Amino acid sequence: DQQVKQNSPSLSVQEGRISILNCDYTNSMFDYFLWYKKYPAEGPTFLISISSIKDKNEDGRFTVFLNKSAKHLSLHIVPSQPGDSAVYFCAAISRIYGGSQGNLIFGKGTKLSVKP
């Protein structure tokens, strides 16, 4: 049973436009959420995070929105650039695991393609 779901395996957008990547979760105990980006033949790299006490966090071109009532979060990339083409993973953690990020639960990822 997938606790973190990324229902879109792929997304294609034009350079300069907005990319919106979505993530749904089922475990109401999750209280910290992260997005990781992964290029081929590399490990995932941390992009941005959000605590459940917030509904928005922004870092440059990247903004994460959290809707706790809907158990939904989204990552917005504005403007999108060809270098953003990668697989994006949503991940979540619950404080019940004692504050360790060792038990991050990842979604299956969304492959973003930004066309010039």
Place this chain on the structure above:
Amino acid sequence: DTGVSQDPRHKITKRGQNVTFRCDPISEHNRLYWYRQTLGQGPEFLTYFQNEAQLEKSRLLSDRFSAERPKGSFSTLEIQRTEQGDSAMYLCASSVSSYNSPLHFGNGTRLTVT
């Protein structure tokens, strides 16, 4: 910051053989994690260490898998009597001991069991 280093990058082995992977974390990070990723899936947690202590193991970690982190520095992950289902990317990550500290992943070891 030289990043998390994993060795080897690729390993091809025959079913039934034992394999060992090594991970060197970022030097000031006291937490080290092992994850496994198969095609089309996100990374799945296997185990983690704080310094030399192995604090948590996933039920995915069968008794054929063993991980060590002697002296709280590098870590090894050994798989005994490999099976074809063990074919995956094995990712190592490290972090400092802070709740919100993100994991820094290495580039992984891709294991192929033939």
